[in-house]
Amino acid sequence: MKTDDLIRALAQDAATREPAVGARLLGAVVVGAAAAGVIYALTLGPRPDLASAAQTWRFPFKVAVSLMLFACAFGASLQLARPNRCFRETVVTLALAPVLLALGVAYELATAPAADWYARAVGTNARLCLVAIPALSFASLIAALFALRAGAPRSPAAAGAVAGLLAGGLGAALYATHCPDDSPLFVAIWYSLAIALLVLAGAGAGRRLLKW
Amino acid sequence: MADRDAHLTELMREAIRGDAEAYRRALEGLTPVLRAAVARGFARYGLGLEDVEDVVQETLLAVHLKRQTWDERQPVLPWARAIAQNKLIDSLRRRGRRVHVPLDDISGAMAAQEPPITTDGLDAARILSGLKGRQRDVVLAISIEGASARQVASRLGMTEGAVRVVLHRALKSLATAFRNGQHEDG
Numbered sequence: 001m002k003t004d005d006l007i008r009a010l011a012q013d014a015a016t017r018e019p020a021v022g023a024r025l026l027g028a029v030v031v032g033a034a035a036a037g038v039i040y041a042l043t044l045g046p047r048p049d050l051a052s053a054a055q056t057w058r059f060p061f062k063v064a065v066s067l068m069l070f071a072c073a074f075g076a077s078l079q080l081a082r083p084n085r086c087f088r089e090t091v092v093t094l095a096l097a098p099v100l101l102a103l104g105v106a107y108e109l110a111t112a113p114a115a116d117w118y119a120r121a122v123g124t125n126a127r128l129c130l131v132a133i134p135a136l137s138f139a140s141l142i143a144a145l146f147a148l149r150a151g152a153p154r155s156p157a158a159a160g161a162v163a164g165l166l167a168g169g170l171g172a173a174l175y176a177t178h179c180p181d182d183s184p185l186f187v188a189i190w191y192s193l194a195i196a197l198l199v200l201a202g203a204g205a206g207r208r209l210l211k212w
Numbered sequence: 213m214a215d216r217d218a219h220l221t222e223l224m225r226e227a228i229r230g231d232a233e234a235y236r237r238a239l240e241g242l243t244p245v246l247r248a249a250v251a252r253g254f255a256r257y258g259l260g261l262e263d264v265e266d267v268v269q270e271t272l273l274a275v276h277l278k279r280q281t282w283d284e285r286q287p288v289l290p291w292a293r294a295i296a297q298n299k300l301i302d303s304l305r306r307r308g309r310r311v312h313v314p315l316d317d318i319s320g321a322m323a324a325q326e327p328p329i330t331t332d333g334l335d336a337a338r339i340l341s342g343l344k345g346r347q348r349d350v351v352l353a354i355s356i357e358g359a360s361a362r363q364v365a366s367r368l369g370m371t372e373g374a375v376r377v378v379l380h381r382a383l384k385s386l387a388t389a390f391r392n393g394q395h396e397d398g
Contacts, residue, residue: 001269001340001355001356003243003265003268003269003272004240005355005356005358006269006272006273006355007236007239007240007243007272008236008354008355008358009351009354009355009379009383010235010236010239010272010273010276010383011232011233011235011236011239012232012354012360012361012376012379013276013376013379013380013383014227014230014231014232014235015230015232015376016376016377016379016380017228017279017280018277018280019280020280021280021281081281082281082282082283082291082294083278083281083291083294083295083297083298084290084291084293084294150278150280150281151278151281152274152278152281152295152298154294154298211391212274212277212278212387212391
């Protein structure tokens with residue numbers, strides 16, 4: 001086949017276009033959030049003292065950090081879906097939520113008595129956290145990976161890893177409304193570990209699924 | 213250079229809005245740029261130029277199937293070169309080369325002199341022969357014989373819409389066949 005022949009065939013296919021990556025990713029988030037919502041309603045549910053927790057700074061803070069991670073990873077995913085964008089260019093965006101969390105940790109360490117640090121970091125719910133966040137995020141991760149198949153990432157593994165951050169941020173925000181452990185120390189350790197599992201899963205799956 | 217980029221970018225914008233003729237001209241204009249980028253990569257690895265055209269064709273398929281990843285506000289050439297770069301690296305990896313070229317190296321470089329077309333894409337012909345049934349009929353009629361979708365439709369007793377669907381699926385199959393390196397086995 002001559003290259004000109006191929007071009008003729010491609011031009012005849014001009015009217016058939018794949019949907020934009022952004023629209024597909026948004027759809028994936030809706031599907032993933034709905035699935036997480038069902039699991040959450042059936043198994044976890046909101047903590048009973050939600051209203052009073054919302055009056056503290058720690059509770060809104062952990063939800064905000066999680067949502068920020070989700071939003072930044074969403075933006076980074078759209079960047080990484082383009083073949084002329086690389087992971088380096090998204091690092092600043094992706095660092096926003098961790099930096100915010102680090103500030104929260106610093107504030108907690110500065111204001112809470114040192115004797116309380118250990119108890120706050122270990123909390124009461126660490127094991128559930130490590131199971132529940134991946135469980136709430138799993139559907140989002142799968143849906144996001146399939147949405148990103150429309151993209152053309154330079155590094156499929158990096159694109160998959162960021163999809164893991166996106167899904168993990170979404171799942172963590174939901175889980176945060178159930179978990180009674182509000183300290184940034186707890187969030188920094190256990191949420192990060194749980195989300196790291198999703199990043200690893202996303203990178204591994206992305207390597208295969210996001211090749212183009 | 214800048215003029216050519218601006219011209220191709222404008223053609224590509226019209227193509228995205230569904231103008232098939234502008235699209236054909238955009239792809240024709242992109243091809244020598246892509247060919248030069250791929251040839252530079254092959255030369256850097258001491259490879260002969262006989263397989264350049266296959267990577268060019270694989271790149272054109274990816275440009276087509278991934279054109280929704282181009283940001284229309286940006287010039288089209290850096291994006292298209294990035295696709296060529298990715299396909300070049302895939303191709304080198306399939307040949308068992310260790311790839312350590314920094315990604316920006318070739319895509320950012322000035323265009324070297326454009327190499328001659330060395331083959332018609334021999335592997336592409338082999339891959340094309342791997343298409344089956346309707347997909348093969350439609351692609352051959354449109355690409356080699358230069359028929360329009362409407363002409364193919366009446367010849368094969370299909371609707372024009374059905375021909376377009378078959379064509380699109382066939383192009384996706386071709387891209388998958390390239391990616392799986394089927395031409396390296398043949």
